[in-house]
Amino acid sequence: MGRHHHIFGTEPGMTRRALIGGTGAGALAALLTACTGGGQMSRQSAAGGSGSLQWWDQFRPLTKMLQNDLFAPYMSGHQGVKIERRQMDAPDLGQALQVARRSNQMPDVHSLAGLGGISPAALVSEGWFQPIGKLADVAGSPVGEMLYDGVHRFDGEIYSFPPFSGRWHDAVPWFNTALVKGAGVDPEEEPATWDGLREVARRITRGNDSGAYGIVVPSKDTEYLQFLVHRLAMAAGAPGPGAIDWKTGDYVYDSQEYVEAIEFLVALQTDKVVHPASPSMGARDARARWAAGQAGVYLWGAWFVGGLLVDEPEAVERGVGVWHIPCPEKTRNFVYNPPQPGTFWVSSQSKQAKTAADVMLQMTTPEFQAKLAAAMDQPPALAEVVAEADVHAAYKQCVANFQDDVRIGPLPEVGTPGVWQVLAEMRDIHPNLGDIVQSVLTGSTTDIAGELRRYNEKLTAERERAIKVVSEEKGVQVGLDAWVFANWDPKADYDQQAYAAR
Numbered sequence: 001m002g003r004h005h006h007i008f009g010t011e012p013g014m015t016r017r018a019l020i021g022g023t024g025a026g027a028l029a030a031l032l033t034a035c036t037g038g039g040q041m042s043r044q045s046a047a048g049g050s051g052s053l054q055w056w057d058q059f060r061p062l063t064k065m066l067q068n069d070l071f072a073p074y075m076s077g078h079q080g081v082k083i084e085r086r087q088m089d090a091p092d093l094g095q096a097l098q099v100a101r102r103s104n105q106m107p108d109v110h111s112l113a114g115l116g117g118i119s120p121a122a123l124v125s126e127g128w129f130q131p132i133g134k135l136a137d138v139a140g141s142p143v144g145e146m147l148y149d150g151v152h153r154f155d156g157e158i159y160s161f162p163p164f165s166g167r168w169h170d171a172v173p174w175f176n177t178a179l180v181k182g183a184g185v186d187p188e189e190e191p192a193t194w195d196g197l198r199e200v201a202r203r204i205t206r207g208n209d210s211g212a213y214g215i216v217v218p219s220k221d222t223e224y225l226q227f228l229v230h231r232l233a234m235a236a237g238a239p240g241p242g243a244i245d246w247k248t249g250d251y252v253y254d255s256q257e258y259v260e261a262i263e264f265l266v267a268l269q270t271d272k273v274v275h276p277a278s279p280s281m282g283a284r285d286a287r288a289r290w291a292a293g294q295a296g297v298y299l300w301g302a303w304f305v306g307g308l309l310v311d312e313p314e315a316v317e318r319g320v321g322v323w324h325i326p327c328p329e330k331t332r333n334f335v336y337n338p339p340q341p342g343t344f345w346v347s348s349q350s351k352q353a354k355t356a357a358d359v360m361l362q363m364t365t366p367e368f369q370a371k372l373a374a375a376m377d378q379p380p381a382l383a384e385v386v387a388e389a390d391v392h393a394a395y396k397q398c399v400a401n402f403q404d405d406v407r408i409g410p411l412p413e414v415g416t417p418g419v420w421q422v423l424a425e426m427r428d429i430h431p432n433l434g435d436i437v438q439s440v441l442t443g444s445t446t447d448i449a450g451e452l453r454r455y456n457e458k459l460t461a462e463r464e465r466a467i468k469v470v471s472e473e474k475g476v477q478v479g480l481d482a483w484v485f486a487n488w489d490p491k492a493d494y495d496q497q498a499y500a501a502r
Helices: 016-020 025-036 060-077 090-102 120-125 177-182 194-206 222-235 256-270 283-291 303-311 313-318 353-364 366-374 383-388 393-405 419-425 433-441 448-473 496-500
Strands: 053-057 083-087 172-176 213-216 295-300 320-322 335-337 406-408
Touching (some): 053 060, 053 090, 053 353, 060 303, 060 366, 120 419, 172 177, 172 303, 172 393, 177 320, 194 213, 194 295, 213 283, 222 256, 222 335, 222 433, 256 433, 283 295, 295 303, 303 393, 313 320, 393 406, 419 448, 433 448
Parallel strands (some): 213 295, 335 406
Antiparallel strands (some): 172 295, 172 320
16 A cells, blocks of 8 residues: 555645646646556546546555455445546656646545545645535444544535544554564564564574565665654654654754654664665565565554555565564654545546535544454554454554554644644755665764754745745744643543643
């Protein structure tokens, strides 16, 4: 699957200008043809063009489950309803959505993958979606308590809901059972610390005749590196999500926890336990190398085993296990995620919004949630169903570990609606965190603290500029205090009550 929902609300992704600006009409038409799989089909299969309800997303491991456990039963019980789904890689999906919107060919339902992490609030303000709260009883569903203003609900109207859990992270140590055992390491004796993981990686590298390395780090992928370091820094005690000191609202990319997280990755390289082809690998390339037995450990998300079962099932048969994310010391720190955003949205161009909303609502039932768990992608919103679901033991353990390791942190957009406009106004800063990590790992720079300090200063200045623009030129009431959550408890979820008591 890949990383679905990195919405930390702090680092700007694709801006509204970039999203709405674009390419010439001829290139757009060609792109739509390429992304939807054939020129003769593209116009017919767009929103309402064939009378079918169109559904676009990027969830490859969910393909059979969505068809067999959501669409087919719904069509069987609703005569005359036909649902057609298109699965695309995230970049293609993002491009196809931009093209479809320009040409009034939007699908009825779609995910937001490939749109650069732009806030749903920005898309709502641009008229991308229509509300579903009055078309289906989302508020009364099992996920009704998981709805947040500024994330799923805007101006009192419900637009989406989280079918997936917010309690997850993408730095799970997945290990090759055979390589671990072959190195004389007991898989049940998990390495709780960074030094412990380094030792396991060293023993794997030394303890096999196949040339396998201890760990693979796909450092061609700067987004992967960015979020890996976010997770490691939080495991070291940094606040989260989003590298914000919630007591002051300041960015903390220059904190010791971020320096130590990058130094840990450098130490792995110094130990010569990182697969030497890592600099040329993306995340899926690394998974393929891991599946081929070329590396013992790979830090990635819960969807790892589900993706293996789709593309490299033989690797699962050979043996895969999972550990908690390690921390620098034996004292455990939490990894933080924001409230899980909505995954699917009903297009404002849809002529079948009520049906679309009703199909989406079926995703909130415990029965469907158990099927969602069985696909072994991102954990379902009702995480408790995983314990009894038909899933691999390692996936079950992974989701159980999330309950121990992850807490829901503050999200400024929830507390202050104007924040999304600041984030949309902010320009990308480069080198960003992922760029810096890549530069360090490739030897282009050794000044970790200096690079992080300069990035922190530039990001701070850019946020100040954006706040001034939206406040003075657009009349939006927002200030630095929007990033301050003085009542944040690092050990607890920041829930609806915490926002109210802020």
